[in-house]
Amino acid sequence: MNASIEILPNMTCIRPAGRLDFEAAATFQTQVDQAIAESVKRSAPVVMDCNGLEYVSSAGLRVFLVAARSAKAGSVAFIVCSLTPSVKEVFDVSGFGRIIDVQADFATATAKITGA
Amino acid sequence: MTHSTIVPATAPELETLRKSLGDFWLENHLPPGDLMTFELALEEIFINVVSYGVAQTPGTVVEMRLSLNDHVMSLVHIDQGFPFNPLEKELPDVNAALEDRPIGGLGIFLVEELMDTVSYQRHDNKNELHMSKRLSKPD
Numbered sequence A: 001m002n003a004s005i006e007i008l009p010n011m012t013c014i015r016p017a018g019r020l021d022f023e024a025a026a027t028f029q030t031q032v033d034q035a036i037a038e039s040v041k042r043s044a045p046v047v048m049d050c051n052g053l054e055y056v057s058s059a060g061l062r063v064f065l066v067a068a069r070s071a072k073a074g075s076v077a078f079i080v081c082s083l084t085p086s087v088k089e090v091f092d093v094s095g096f097g098r099i100i101d102v103q104a105d106f107a108t109a110t111a112k113i114t115g116a
Numbered sequence B: 001m002t003h004s005t006i007v008p009a010t011a012p013e014l015e016t017l018r019k020s021l022g023d024f025w026l027e028n029h030l031p032p033g034d035l036m037t038f039e040l041a042l043e044e045i046f047i048n049v050v051s052y053g054v055a056q057t058p059g060t061v062v063e064m065r066l067s068l069n070d071h072v073m074s075l076v077h078i079d080q081g082f083p084f085n086p087l088e089k090e091l092p093d094v095n096a097a098l099e100d101r102p103i104g105g106l107g108i109f110l111v112e113e114l115m116d117t118v119s120y121q122r123h124d125n126k127n128e129l130h131m132s133k134r135l136s137k138p139d
Helices: A022-041 A058-073 A085-094 A106-114 B011-027 B032-053 B106-114
Strands: A002-008 A011-020 A046-049 A052-056 A078-081 A101-103 B002-008 B061-069 B072-079 B117-123 B126-134
Touching (some): A022 A046, A046 A058, A058 B106, A101 A106
Parallel strands (some): A011 A046, A011 A052
16 A cells, blocks of 8 residues: 655645555554654644545554544544545444544545634 | 465465455456455454464464355365464454544454354364355345
8 A cells, every 4th residue: 555645734634545454554554653743743633535545454443543542632633534435334343433533525524624 | 166275374475365365256256345345354364363373383374265155255264373262352342432442352343243154163173263244236
């Protein structure tokens, strides 16, 4: 898998793409940790746009859980959006949809941040 | 239609098993939407076994048996590790709050939820985890 991190004026956008399995999880975790630490410093919300994410296992879910906790501890919003159907199924079954803010698409996620 | 793949019990071999599963899927024209459930089950069980179950016994192998019967897909994961029934593990509280949510223990829970049946047998000094799911009908 690969992930891009986009630092925008009013938010940080993380875009993972491909397969987030046990092998990819450690590298992705490091990238996400850095992005959230940066975002906390400038008090900017974090959006994880999963439009390109095809697969996630429990090792991958763990990254989302740690990210949500770091963001909360740093008092910045953390929103996950654009889950593909199979990834959404794993989110739903694991109960992560109840502890992490999941939005249907990027527009809804950004609207929530800007309050528009 | 059955298929067996045997690999050394080391983490990088997950790729070999996944390839074998993907080939089985294509050859039998199975619905792509169900593939991820089986890929996930394979990863969760295999990685758990190679990380803990056979860690004390180097040089062992894992066998993956695939079979398709009247649109019910079965995956049997067989390892030579010490007796270990993953289904006896305590399941995570999926209703816990963000702060209280345990980091581990989610893998086997996902497998149990996403498969129709999951059962464990100790057989011939091997651990066998049987998983099956009725595949969705093509549109």
